[in-house]
Amino acid sequence: MLSRKDCLDLDRSDPLAARRDMFDLPEGVIYLDGNSLGALPRNIGPRLQAAVAGEWGRDLIRSWNTADWINLPRRVGARIAPLIGAAADEVLAADSTSVNLFKLAAGALKLRPGRRVILSEPGNFPTDLYILQGLRDFLGEVELRVVEAARIPQALDASVALLVLTHVHYKTGAVHDMAALTARAHEVGALALWDLSHSAGALPVDLRGAGADLAVGCGYKYLNGGPGAPAFLFVSQALQAQFRTPLSGWMGHAAPFAFSDEYQPAEGILRGLCGTPSVLGLTALEAALDVFDGVDMAELRAKSMRLSDLFLDLALERCPEFGRGSPRAAAQRGSQVALTHAQGYPIMQALIERGVIGDFRAPNVLRFGFTPLYLRYIDVWDAVDRLAAVMASGEWRQARFNEVSAVT
Known part of the structure; x- marks a missing residue:
């Protein structure tokens, strides 16, 4: 001792x-x-002061261009990407974990027509289960099946469209074998969506190495982005061309400032965006990520x-x-x-x-x-x-x- x-x-x-x-x-x-x-x-206070006083206070709306506010979701996502084993063009920082989970889970169901089961485990982080329950109730044709962790490999069958698990359990801290469970999901034709809220910034994560399809996570735990910091989402490059979000807001449009009446999804990961980004929240999170440099x-x-x-x-x-x-x-x-x-x-x-x-x-x-x-x-x-x-x-x-x- x-x-x-x-x-x-x-x-x-x-x-x-x-x-x-x-x-x-x-x-x-x-x-x-x-x-x-x-x-x-320590660097967040000065960075926010500069954003408030200079970018917002002095430059006003011009800062969408001069301070590149418009690209904050993509820029911050690219900073998070190395911490979760993703490519820079596979991650966006936006919205909350709950909203991102809804977007990705709904989009995943569309990618697996004819399948109606979302598989998870009891005791998963409550918002994850609540969002999946809400999606089930809203669509009416979906079953949320929860089985104990040890039974997940056997429960994965041809009826499952999507496996949704939290990589590190919020209460016990137990870690799932991401690579093995993702591979098992793929064996039966299902997709795998991982919640990295208790993983990102705390331990090495390798989404690409594990073959993960989708992931979400929050910015205010180990990433230190502040209370209610924006979350992030990951869509693998292999799925991006087919992925559609049910929240087809203007920032996910191919040309948001064309102001057309019909929605046309942006190319690549940008179609995962929805509404106007939280500039101050993303600015704080971007500064917070400096602690991981090197x-x-x-x-x-x-x-x-x-x-x-x-x-x-x-x-x-x-x-x-x-x-x-x-x-x-x-x-x-x-x-x-x-x-x-x-x-x-x-x-x-x-x-x-x-x-x-x-x-x-x-x-x-x-x-x-x-x-x-x-x-x-x-x-x-x-x-x-x-x-x-x-x-x-x-x-x-x-x-x-x-x-x-x-x-x-």
Whole structure:
């Protein structure tokens, strides 16, 4: 078992240590919730100020051309592409994860006429299931079939049009074998759509290597784009010419400023656009992606696994009251860990008051995210130390920690 001194030594030799200085982190806070909302990169404030005061305030509408606002979705998508193993012309940054999931799932069904089944798993991220349920109810001819993860390969048959899974499970952190499941979907003629919200920026993803057809993901977790940051979508080059979105808005038109009455889809990935892009949101996300410049994702993944292993080792040894809600092997987890306890909510609130920020997911999961760009080994040691103090003192039993907030 590592000592506190060992953790300090690891921080001194950490090749990613200098990245921490690129973030504006509150003094005295150990932030273990980057899997829900990434910390603030220091360059975002100045970049947004320039966009507000100069591009919007001074140049006004001219900035669509002079500041190239019009190409922000494609430009930011191209910046995200290397982080998810995609080509620059296969990714767009736009809309929300939910909206993009609707667009891609509906478009996928059109690409597989005669098939009516969307396959997913119970416990998938709720918005994914809700969107698929809404699509099913709207179309009326679609079946949403949910089966346990272990049964997905067998459940893939000739009736399935689309497999929809989240690469890293939002609650447990368990990682699906993207390449194997995509290959199995293709064996039966189905398409595969992956939600990368808990993967992008946290571990290496290789969409092209896995043969993935479609993907979505959000910009505000490990990509650090800020609360409600625009999401992204991926459509493989092989599908782009046939893909049609049901949300055929003007920005996805072949000539949006021709203002014709009839919709004509743009070439390539641009047909995935819908309405006017969120300029300030995309500007912030574009700036946030600077923290990944020059980062070796394999190196980032190695640190992520060491951090989460250290947390699990220390927490399970010092706090035997907790169950383990994540796979024990680091290679089978994303960059997060789940502990379980019947009183998980008040325990997390007491821990947050001690300066360690994680979050809670009903009914009994305490989630801890590990963002290697700004998290240190000493942070993990000290976080578990404070968690152990919360449990030893029993302070979580205080009534104030049991008052449930709107966001948990």
